[in-house]
Amino acid sequence: MADSKAAKLGSIASRLVPPLLILAVGWFGYATLSLEPEEKKKVRGKARPIKTQVIELMVQDYPTTIETQGNVRPHDQITLNSEVAGRIVRISSSFEDGAFFTKGELLLELDTADFKAALTTAEAQVARTTASHALEQAQANQARKSWEKLALDEDPDPLVLRIPQLHQAEANMKSATAQYERARRDLERTQIRAPFDGRVRQRTVGIGQSIRTSTGLGTIFASDYAEVRLPISGIDLPLLDLPEVVGDPPVHVELRDTLNPESDTVWEASIIRTEGALDPDTLELFAIAKVDDPFGLKTGKPPLRIGQPVTATVSGKILRDVMALPRIAVKKLDLIYLIDQTKLTLHRRTIEPIWADAGNIIIRDPEIAHGSLVATNRLSYAPDGARVEILPDINPEAPTETTMLNERRSSKGAAVGK
16 A cells, blocks of 8 residues: 555656756746846947048138120121012122121122113103203293393282292202102112121022012121120129220120130130119129120131130139138038147038139138138048048149149239239
8 A cells, every 4th residue: 555655656756857847947047048147348449530631721812703604696687688679680609698798798689670771761850850940940030131121110920030930840850850869779779788797697588589678688797796695693793893884994704615615715805884684583684795806807716606605704803811712621511620730629610601613612701710721521420529630632742723723813813913
């Protein structure tokens, strides 16, 4: 009996031990893995300095240059018309599309037969009325002499002295003379001549064509000079002394070919007047520049063609006591990074531009000292007060692009001052 109980207890124990063992192992593993390891204190490394190149800011007098664009246009373009009707019998080689002509040159001729006949008829009519007037004059003189021989005290009747007949003959003679002059002018108008030195833009008639009075024969324009209509923005207007009335001095302009920017050709021009109102959409003022000899007939330069786009450079006033910031040094339109030269730290500063051109932004800030350094590199992360390492130029011996630009502008400023 005791052995059977012992056997039962042993059997129960054998069944309970494995689960208990498994539970003990699981609890031990859980207790071990759930313990958080003691964190090791990280040692902060020294912050690396921000590397950048710099440019020294100088207080200087900055000569302004305004750039604008426009298209070449003729200053005097007309549609050539005929003042008489007729058939075209001759067209000059100078009246072809693109051809040049001189003032007074014969461009086109009409058939003159009818006009010569009309002139002959008018000449005959003048001869008849002149003879009739002479006859009436003689008869009036004879009538006066006859009346004087009668020695009467009363004044003679005008009909007796043939005064009305004389006036009628005189009026007929004047009318015939006027008809003759008109016939002569019409005959001259059959030869259509150039009103000025110019060039043909387009001919619209052909030989053998019958035309009426005021028929358009073609479009021509003067070649002595051309014009360029240049927009000037409101920001740039205070920098220019533009002519407003006749007699104001012109403003010098240099023109370059927009279609061929690699060309070295420069055309000299002068702003001679301005339009009287601002453009309602852009608030720009348009200035009119005059270009002498645009086709190079006298100078031999490449021609400026009508409609050709050009880039205009106008020298403006000199800005005094300003600093020129290269555009690469300005971030977000109005932010720069100044360098503390003693501590070599970075400091942000907001600027207020007073003017800008293609290469520089101009400021006048008395709180920025002469000789201050400004960072020029693109800085993705630049906290205020960060340490800076100044990088040398790639080629310290060679002048930078900004330096060369400033030198060119300085030389232009000296020329303007002279």
